[in-house]
Amino acid sequence: MKMMYIASLCLKTGMESRMNAWILCSQFILFLSDWSAAQISYSVTEEMDKGTVVGNLAKDLNVNARDLQSMNLNIVSGYSKKYFEANFKTGDLYANERIDREEICPNTAKCTLNLEAILSNPVVLQRIEVVIVDLNDNAPTFVDKLFSLNISESSPSGERFLLPQAVDADAGSNSVKTYKLSTNEYFSLDVQSAEEHSVSAELVLLKTLDREKHAHIKLTLTAVDGGKPPNTGTVQININVLDVNDNTPSFSKTLYKARVNENAPVGSFVIQVNATDLDEGDNGRVIYSFVRRAIFNPANVFSINAETGEITVKGALDYEAQSAYEIHVQASDKGASPRRANGKLLVEVVDVNDNAPEIVVTSLINPVREDADVGSVVALVTVTDKDGGKNGQTRCKLAGPTPFKLNLNYKNYYSLVVDGPLDREVLSLYNVTITANDEGTPSLSSTSIINVEVSDVNDNAPRFIEPEINIYVKENSPVGVSVFTIRAVDPDINENGKITFALEGDSKNIPITSFININTDTGDIVSLHSFNFEELKTFQFKVRATDSGVPPLSSNVTVNVCILDENDNNPTILAPFSEHGSINSETIPYSAEAGYFVAKIRAVDADSGYNALLSYHLSEPKGNNLFRIGTSTGEIRTKRRMSDNDLKTHPLLVLVSDNGEPSLSSTVSIDVVVVESTTDIQTQFRHVPIKEDNFSDLNLYLLIAIVSVSVIFLLSLISLIAVRCHRTDGSFSRYSAPMITTHPDGSWSYSKATQQYDVCFSSDTLKSDVMVFPAPFPPVDAELISINGGDTFTRTQTLPNKETPKAPNADWRYSASLRAGGVMQSSVHMEESSVMQGAQGVLVQNWPTASSAADGEGGEVSPPMGAGVDSNSWHFRYGPGGPGAPPQHLKPGEVPPEAFIIPGSPAIISIRQNQGGEDDKSDFITFGKKEEAKKKKKKKKEKKDKKDKGKDDDE
Structure with missing residues (x-):
C-alpha cells in the first residue's frame, strides 16, 4: 500500500516538476522495500565538536543533494534538544549540540539517539539511529576517600575482606575493569569480574597479623578503567589490627536471590539471610547489617532485622528506575574483637503495568488546507511505555469519526494523515483524539488531543x-x-x-x-x-x-x-364638459319627474389604484335640493318634481375628487335650465352654437361606424329580399326533394332531401287534399316523403330507426271532403325528418290520420265551415287520443315538424300551438290562401310600425 501511495505521489510530482524529480521518485519506489524493513544507522563519539558531520543523508537516501530543499527535508526527534541537523546543500547530517553520553544514557551500556528523516514532496519517512560511542572521559572515583578496616590479629591467612567499590560514569570498556593494591607483605588483592555484574575487589590476608609489630597498616587501593589510556581513582585503606576473635561468621549461601513486585507496600517481606558463628557467647552471637556500596545504600530501599536477618521493603520500588538490586549483607559477631562475614543478595524487581503509554505529537502541517489531498501528512505521533514486556507494548488509534487516520511507520511511530474531504465551512477545527493502550493486565491507556485547524479555500460563491x-x-x-x-x-x-x-x-x-x-x-x-x-x-x-x-x-x-403610485394627478374632466369654449349647460322640462336624467360627468385620473378611484359631489347653494349626483357614476338626476317656487336656471358646481392621501379634485360648472316643454328643449339645443373646432376625432369615428353599420344592414336586407323573391311558384328543382311512392300492396319507397319545411302543390292543381297514409307507416326517422296522385308509392331508401311508429287502427273514417275527392290529383312534398319527428330527442309517432272508429285514436280531417269539396282551406287535427292527449313539446327556436308550405299552390300550411284552454290539448294545422296570409301580415306590420312611431314620439 505504501509503495502504491508513493508511486501515485511520484506520478503527480513527475507531471508537475522537472524530469529529475520523476527519476528521484523512481528511485524511491525501487528502495521502498528496504526502508520499510531497515533503518539508517550512524555512529558518533560523544563530546564531538559542534558541526561535525555524522553521515550523508542524500547518499543513504539515494536522493540528489540539490533536491533536498525542494523536497522539504525535516529531521524530527522526540528529545528536548535538537542534537542533529541536516545541510540541504551537501546532504550531510551534522551535530548541532554537544553530546554527553552520560547525560543522555546514564547507567546503560548502549546509548542511541532515534531520529526521523521526512521528505514532504513526495512523502517519505526514514528512521535514523545514531549510536553514541563512549569516550573515556570520566575517571573511576570512590565515594569515601578513606576506608577503615578492623582485622583481628588472630585472623587466619586467607581471610577475605570486602573493599569499597569505585564508580565510573563511563560504560562498557571504559568502565572500571580492575583494581590494584599498593605493595605490602600482609595482604593481596582478589579482583572478581563478571559479565552481568560489576567488578569487585577483596583484600586477602596472606599471613597472620601481629598487632605488636604493626597495630595499623595503611594501603592504597587503585581502581583502573578499560580506557586507552586508562583512568584511575584511589582510596586510602586504614587497617586496625585487633586482638583475638578466631571464628568468623559464615552465611548458609554464597548468593541469595529474591523477587519482589514493584510498588510493593512498605514492610513487604523479601528474603531472610542466615549466618552462623562457631564461637560461644558474644563471640558467636551474629548480627546483620547492610554494606554500603559506592553511591547505593541498600538501607534506603530495604530494611534488615539485625537479629533475624529478615529483609523487608522500606522504600518505593520502581522497575522502570531500577530493575534489580545487588545487596551485600554483613554478619558480625559480638565479640570484643568482632569478626565479620559478607553475603551477597540479588533482588529482582518484577514489572507491574503501572505506566500508561505516553503520546508525543510533532505537528508538521497546521493549519491544513481544506482542499488537502487524501494521504497528506498532518503530524507525527510517537507512543512510548516505560513498562517492559507486554506491559510496554502499545496500540494506537483515533477516537470517533474524523477525516484523519493513523498510519504505522515503524514500531511505535505513526503518521497522522488526511483520510477524507475537509470543509472549513462545516467544521474549521478538529479535535483529533488519539488513544494509546498497552497490552498489560489490566490494560492502561492515555489520550492526547491534537487541534487541527482547517484553513480556508475559496470554494463557495456568494x-x-x-x-x-x-x-x-x-x-x-x-x-x-x-x-x-x-x-x-x-x-x-x-x-x-x-x-x-x-x-x-x-x-x-x-x-x-x-x-x-x-x-x-x-x-x-x-x-x-x-x-x-x-x-x-x-x-x-x-x-x-x-x-x-x-x-x-x-x-x-x-x-x-x-x-x-402617489396621488400627484388631479382628476381630468372628459368631453363634452371639458371642451374649451363650450357652454356647459343642460335643459330639462318643467314636467320632469323625480330621477329625471340631466347629465353625466365623466372624469379620469392618471394615477392608479385608490389614487384613481373617483367620486362625484355637488357643491350647490344652500337650500337647493332639486338635483343629486351619483357618487360613483357621475349621473346628475332630479330629486323631485319641479315646483313654481323653483328657479328657472340652476348653476351646479360638480366636484370630482380622487381617493388619494391627500385627496385631489377638479370642478366643472353646469347651468341647468328649466323649460316648459320638450319642444323648447329641442329649440334650446338648436340655439346652442356648435363650433367646428369642437368636432373631435372621437365624434368622427363614431359617425363613420354608424354609417358603415347602416350600409351593411341595408345591403343585407336587399340581398335577403332578392333571394326570397327569386323563388318561382312552380319550382321543384330548388328543393330537389326525393319522392316517396306507395304501392297497392302497401310497400313504399323514398329518397333523402334537404332540410326544408315547405310543402308545394303544382300550379295546375284545382284543389289540394291531404291523404292519410295506410298501414304500415314509414319509420319516424324519414326525412322527406313525397305522395303522388294516383295512389302510387315508391320506396327509394329505407330509413334506419330502432323504433317503428305506432300505426293507427285499420278502421279509418274519412271526412266527406276526402271521400268526394276521389283519387288524389295532387302531390305533397314533405321535407326533412321533422315531418315525422318532433323536437330533437322526442319521438313523434303520431301521424295526421282520419278518426279511427275502433279506439278513438288519431286525428280528423274536415273542410272548414262553408267550404266545399274544391275549397283550398282545410283544418287538420292530429295527435293521439283526441282532446285529452298532451301537446307535443318543442325546444325554443325549433320549427314544428308538421309545418310546411306548398309552393305553386294558393294554399299554405302552418302549425299553431296554443297555451291554455282547450287548445292546449291539441294542435291545429290551418290551410289558407296566400292572399289572406299576405293581408294579415301587412296589417300586422302596419300596426307594429304605428306602435313604434308612438314610442319614438314619447322618447
Whole structure:
C-alpha cells in the first residue's frame, strides 16, 4: 500500500516538476522495500565538536543533494534538544549540540539517539539511529576517600575482606575493569569480574597479623578503567589490627536471590539471610547489617532485622528506575574483637503495568488546507511505555469519526494523515483524539488531543438571501436616497468571504446606470432619478456579487423595481364638459319627474389604484335640493318634481375628487335650465352654437361606424329580399326533394332531401287534399316523403330507426271532403325528418290520420265551415287520443315538424300551438290562401310600425 501511495505521489510530482524529480521518485519506489524493513544507522563519539558531520543523508537516501530543499527535508526527534541537523546543500547530517553520553544514557551500556528523516514532496519517512560511542572521559572515583578496616590479629591467612567499590560514569570498556593494591607483605588483592555484574575487589590476608609489630597498616587501593589510556581513582585503606576473635561468621549461601513486585507496600517481606558463628557467647552471637556500596545504600530501599536477618521493603520500588538490586549483607559477631562475614543478595524487581503509554505529537502541517489531498501528512505521533514486556507494548488509534487516520511507520511511530474531504465551512477545527493502550493486565491507556485547524479555500460563491428581490420605490422620491440594501453571504472567510457588488445588464433598453447606482462594498442601492409612475411602472436589472478570493467566485440575483403610485394627478374632466369654449349647460322640462336624467360627468385620473378611484359631489347653494349626483357614476338626476317656487336656471358646481392621501379634485360648472316643454328643449339645443373646432376625432369615428353599420344592414336586407323573391311558384328543382311512392300492396319507397319545411302543390292543381297514409307507416326517422296522385308509392331508401311508429287502427273514417275527392290529383312534398319527428330527442309517432272508429285514436280531417269539396282551406287535427292527449313539446327556436308550405299552390300550411284552454290539448294545422296570409301580415306590420312611431314620439 505504501509503495502504491508513493508511486501515485511520484506520478503527480513527475507531471508537475522537472524530469529529475520523476527519476528521484523512481528511485524511491525501487528502495521502498528496504526502508520499510531497515533503518539508517550512524555512529558518533560523544563530546564531538559542534558541526561535525555524522553521515550523508542524500547518499543513504539515494536522493540528489540539490533536491533536498525542494523536497522539504525535516529531521524530527522526540528529545528536548535538537542534537542533529541536516545541510540541504551537501546532504550531510551534522551535530548541532554537544553530546554527553552520560547525560543522555546514564547507567546503560548502549546509548542511541532515534531520529526521523521526512521528505514532504513526495512523502517519505526514514528512521535514523545514531549510536553514541563512549569516550573515556570520566575517571573511576570512590565515594569515601578513606576506608577503615578492623582485622583481628588472630585472623587466619586467607581471610577475605570486602573493599569499597569505585564508580565510573563511563560504560562498557571504559568502565572500571580492575583494581590494584599498593605493595605490602600482609595482604593481596582478589579482583572478581563478571559479565552481568560489576567488578569487585577483596583484600586477602596472606599471613597472620601481629598487632605488636604493626597495630595499623595503611594501603592504597587503585581502581583502573578499560580506557586507552586508562583512568584511575584511589582510596586510602586504614587497617586496625585487633586482638583475638578466631571464628568468623559464615552465611548458609554464597548468593541469595529474591523477587519482589514493584510498588510493593512498605514492610513487604523479601528474603531472610542466615549466618552462623562457631564461637560461644558474644563471640558467636551474629548480627546483620547492610554494606554500603559506592553511591547505593541498600538501607534506603530495604530494611534488615539485625537479629533475624529478615529483609523487608522500606522504600518505593520502581522497575522502570531500577530493575534489580545487588545487596551485600554483613554478619558480625559480638565479640570484643568482632569478626565479620559478607553475603551477597540479588533482588529482582518484577514489572507491574503501572505506566500508561505516553503520546508525543510533532505537528508538521497546521493549519491544513481544506482542499488537502487524501494521504497528506498532518503530524507525527510517537507512543512510548516505560513498562517492559507486554506491559510496554502499545496500540494506537483515533477516537470517533474524523477525516484523519493513523498510519504505522515503524514500531511505535505513526503518521497522522488526511483520510477524507475537509470543509472549513462545516467544521474549521478538529479535535483529533488519539488513544494509546498497552497490552498489560489490566490494560492502561492515555489520550492526547491534537487541534487541527482547517484553513480556508475559496470554494463557495456568494449567495443571496432571496432568489429574487422586489424593491418598491415611491414615485417622486428624492434623488440620492438609498432605496434598498442588497444582502449576500459567503461562508468563506477573510478575502475569500469579502463581497463586492456590481450592476449588470439593462432592462428593455433602459440604461440602468442612469436610474440607480450601487455601493460596491455595502450593497446599498441609491436612486439617481426621480421616478414617475405614469411613465415607468417597473424595470428589472441584475446585481452580481463577487468575492475577493483567487480565483474570484460570483453569483447573480434579479432585482425587480416596482414604482409605487402617489396621488400627484388631479382628476381630468372628459368631453363634452371639458371642451374649451363650450357652454356647459343642460335643459330639462318643467314636467320632469323625480330621477329625471340631466347629465353625466365623466372624469379620469392618471394615477392608479385608490389614487384613481373617483367620486362625484355637488357643491350647490344652500337650500337647493332639486338635483343629486351619483357618487360613483357621475349621473346628475332630479330629486323631485319641479315646483313654481323653483328657479328657472340652476348653476351646479360638480366636484370630482380622487381617493388619494391627500385627496385631489377638479370642478366643472353646469347651468341647468328649466323649460316648459320638450319642444323648447329641442329649440334650446338648436340655439346652442356648435363650433367646428369642437368636432373631435372621437365624434368622427363614431359617425363613420354608424354609417358603415347602416350600409351593411341595408345591403343585407336587399340581398335577403332578392333571394326570397327569386323563388318561382312552380319550382321543384330548388328543393330537389326525393319522392316517396306507395304501392297497392302497401310497400313504399323514398329518397333523402334537404332540410326544408315547405310543402308545394303544382300550379295546375284545382284543389289540394291531404291523404292519410295506410298501414304500415314509414319509420319516424324519414326525412322527406313525397305522395303522388294516383295512389302510387315508391320506396327509394329505407330509413334506419330502432323504433317503428305506432300505426293507427285499420278502421279509418274519412271526412266527406276526402271521400268526394276521389283519387288524389295532387302531390305533397314533405321535407326533412321533422315531418315525422318532433323536437330533437322526442319521438313523434303520431301521424295526421282520419278518426279511427275502433279506439278513438288519431286525428280528423274536415273542410272548414262553408267550404266545399274544391275549397283550398282545410283544418287538420292530429295527435293521439283526441282532446285529452298532451301537446307535443318543442325546444325554443325549433320549427314544428308538421309545418310546411306548398309552393305553386294558393294554399299554405302552418302549425299553431296554443297555451291554455282547450287548445292546449291539441294542435291545429290551418290551410289558407296566400292572399289572406299576405293581408294579415301587412296589417300586422302596419300596426307594429304605428306602435313604434308612438314610442319614438314619447322618447
